[in-house]
Amino acid sequence: MSGLLAGKRLLVTGVITDQSIAFSVAKIAQEQGATVVLTGFGRLSLVERIAKRLPQPAPVIELDVTSTEHLEALADKVREHVDGLDGVVHSIGFAPASCLGGGFLDTPWEDVATAVHVSTYSLKSLTVACLPLMAPGSGVVGLTFDATKAWPVYDWMGVAKAGLESTSRYLARYLGPKGIRVNLVAAGPLRTMAAKSIPGFEKFEDAWTERAPLGWNLTDQEPAARACLALLSDWFPATTGEIVHVDGGFHALGV
Numbered sequence: 205m206s207g208l209l210a211g212k213r214l215l216v217t218g219v220i221t222d223q224s225i226a227f228s229v230a231k232i233a234q235e236q237g238a239t240v241v242l243t244g245f246g247r248l249s250l251v252e253r254i255a256k257r258l259p260q261p262a263p264v265i266e267l268d269v270t271s272t273e274h275l276e277a278l279a280d281k282v283r284e285h286v287d288g289l290d291g292v293v294h295s296i297g298f299a300p301a302s303c304l305g306g307g308f309l310d311t312p313w314e315d316v317a318t319a320v321h322v323s324t325y326s327l328k329s330l331t332v333a334c335l336p337l338m339a340p341g342s343g344v345v346g347l348t349f350d351a352t353k354a355w356p357v358y359d360w361m362g363v364a365k366a367g368l369e370s371t372s373r374y375l376a377r378y379l380g381p382k383g384i385r386v387n388l389v390a391a392g393p394l395r396t397m398a399a400k401s402i403p404g405f406e407k408f409e410d411a412w413t414e415r416a417p418l419g420w421n422l423t424d425q426e427p428a429a430r431a432c433l434a435l436l437s438d439w440f441p442a443t444t445g446e447i448v449h450v451d452g453g454f455h456a457l458g459v
């Protein structure tokens with residue numbers, strides 16, 4: 205077997221369509237020699253159908269990251285397919301409609317709590333659920349949208365992402381002594397199902413298209429996926445608690 209990830213065993217969450225960032229991650233991982241196990245949320249038969257479009261068949265395990273039962277059963281279910289994990293990809297986000305689109309001042313706590321549970325706390329829950337399968341040298345990667353700024357319409361999802369970025373740093377602190385790395389990729393806007401549910405998302409699309417110094421392709425998930433996999437490869441052995449921007453350079457500029 206050859207490739208950047210030859211012999212690596214990866215758990216990839218977050219595939220729902222073939223536009224999902226996680227789908228690109230799974231596809232390129234297989235092309236680079238990895239064995240991939242997927243998790244799917246809710247619409248399992250849909251995820252299984254999408255999984256058939258990968259270069260090789262990949263098993264799908266049901267996982268709702270807010271379900272303690274699912275999280276407790278996860279390691280054993282993964283063991284039915286692989287004997288350990290070298291990498292875990294967290295590609296999960298959700299916020300109720302009231303959290304996005306400009307109603308920031310009126311969003312009720314219950315909705316914010318849901319956004320934070322699914323999009324922020326789940327990085328910790330997923331990682332801890334996978335720990336029994338992970339050895340020194342393994343890693344976790346998640347996806348953020350640069351949370352150092354207050355964006356238009358992103359609202360409470362931006363707050364959830366700020367929490368995700370902090371959670372990643374704390375996980376890096378607590379898991380470093382076990383030799384486990386935890387990093388994030390800050391992707392620019394991509395037209396996925398999650399993005400389409402954000403009213404006013406075109407504001408990001410226009411800004412990136414006009415301003416990213418390298419240019420930005422809103423329908424190409426591959427650069428973000430490649431960065432996730434590079435971070436899980438053996439080529440970032442001393443990097444943890446990091447956020448790698450894959451945004452065409454947008455973050456580096458002022459106005």
Ligand SMILES: NC(=O)c1ccc[n+]([C@@H]2O[C@H](COP(=O)([O-])OP(=O)(O)OC[C@H]3O[C@@H](n4cnc5c(N)ncnc54)[C@H](O)[C@@H]3O)[C@@H](O)[C@H]2O)c1
Binds near residue numbers: 219223395
């Ligand atoms: N699309 C973008 O512009 C963009 C930019 C930066 C970061 N991101 C992040 O990338 C990640 C993947 O999103 P995407 O853009 O590929 O969209 P997507 O809609 O394809 O993926 C989101 C995934 O989250 C899963 N999910 C939602 N609730 C869940 C739950 N309770 N348990 C388990 N899984 C659950 C969905 O099933 C779906 O597979 C998210 O964290 C998102 O915030 C996206």
